[in-house]
Amino acid sequence: MPDNADILRLESLQVHFPIQGGMLDRVLGRPVRAVRAVDGIDLNVGRGEIVALVGESGSGKTTLGRVITKLAQPTGGRMLFEGRDMTSVQGSSALRPYRHRVQMIFQDAYQALNPRHTVFDIVAEPLRSLRLVENGTQLAERVSEALASAGLNPPGDFFSRFPHELSGGQRQRVVIAGALAVRPELIVADEPVSMLDVSIRAQILQVLVDLRDKHHMALLFITHDLPLAWLIADRIAVLYLGKLVEIGTADEITFNPRHPYTVALRNATPQIGGNAGRAESPALQGEVPSAARVPKGCRFHPRCPLAFDHCREEEPPPIEVGPQHLSACWLANDGRSRSS
Numbered sequence: 001m002p003d004n005a006d007i008l009r010l011e012s013l014q015v016h017f018p019i020q021g022g023m024l025d026r027v028l029g030r031p032v033r034a035v036r037a038v039d040g041i042d043l044n045v046g047r048g049e050i051v052a053l054v055g056e057s058g059s060g061k062t063t064l065g066r067v068i069t070k071l072a073q074p075t076g077g078r079m080l081f082e083g084r085d086m087t088s089v090q091g092s093s094a095l096r097p098y099r100h101r102v103q104m105i106f107q108d109a110y111q112a113l114n115p116r117h118t119v120f121d122i123v124a125e126p127l128r129s130l131r132l133v134e135n136g137t138q139l140a141e142r143v144s145e146a147l148a149s150a151g152l153n154p155p156g157d158f159f160s161r162f163p164h165e166l167s168g169g170q171r172q173r174v175v176i177a178g179a180l181a182v183r184p185e186l187i188v189a190d191e192p193v194s195m196l197d198v199s200i201r202a203q204i205l206q207v208l209v210d211l212r213d214k215h216h217m218a219l220l221f222i223t224h225d226l227p228l229a230w231l232i233a234d235r236i237a238v239l240y241l242g243k244l245v246e247i248g249t250a251d252e253i254t255f256n257p258r259h260p261y262t263v264a265l266r267n268a269t270p271q272i273g274g275n276a277g278r279a280e281s282p283a284l285q286g287e288v289p290s291a292a293r294v295p296k297g298c299r300f301h302p303r304c305p306l307a308f309d310h311c312r313e314e315e316p317p318p319i320e321v322g323p324q325h326l327s328a329c330w331l332a333n334d335g336r337s338r339s340s
């Protein structure tokens, strides 16, 4: 994807949460420690592109999504939207045009919806607060359009319903309709189907893909599920402890992974050809370390079956291993990183 087609560009983006030091730390003048939730991420999303952000719990996916949607502030790096530096833009009026163009969908539709509001009011809320409509007729048209795009038909049947009167799948469609109503150019969807039945998941994913196909909307799809990422995304970015360890096309990352962490994620997933349980492919060992204690060198080395001395000392940079395919592993261009 050429640079000028990027809608979003992150450059060394960082979100560190300071940890309140103890009395002893202060007396001894020890430096303030931090939770390094997002620790220097470079990522671009093209117009109309679907990028999946994949990683285990605690890898920083939600924090990154919150920064992109301006619900949290980065502590370092830059964030450009359509080439404009949005890193330090704050305040509701300054952010109004941005909120019109970038929306977030959360995983828990139950929590995201106000139980006392009707579906109409829920979907109308962003249109009203961003002042995107001039009269009631326009408002009803936009709400209808959004509900229909999210697969709630006929839309008028849902106007006066309350969230508790809807199924889980319908509630998530209302959440999507609320995000769509403003006709955004980028949606950040944080585990949007993880709380839904498997039978409903495919339908919701199809709604998101249709939006891209019909409206050329870009999507950053956050998930811990590699097969789901492969189903929906053009490219997959694999996040480990606040850092991207591998990025490439969905097929490359899924079927030709070149970082031992991605290999382990795939091996843990039999439905995409993983071979978990086979003696030569051990499943991922141990837990993700705390983001307050990021290991020196390659942050994956304590769990990596291939780690050698250099990995414990120096963090590997992203290394090109193919077209659009980068892997941050010292062995990225060595056959061993494919089959660890």
Ligand SMILES: Nc1ncnc2c1ncn2[C@@H]1O[C@H](COP(=O)(O)OP(=O)(O)OP(=O)(O)O)[C@@H](O)[C@H]1O
Binding pocket: 017, 035, 036, 037, 055, 056, 057, 058, 059, 060, 061, 062, 063, 064, 224, 290, 291, 292
């Ligand atoms: N406000 C905060 N203050 C301190 N630490 C935080 C804060 N928010 C997140 N963290 C920490 O940052 C790290 C990344 O958290 P984040 O929720 O972004 O990960 P995640 O990949 O989305 O995980 P999950 O899939 O469980 O939601 C974790 O160690 C988390 O405990």
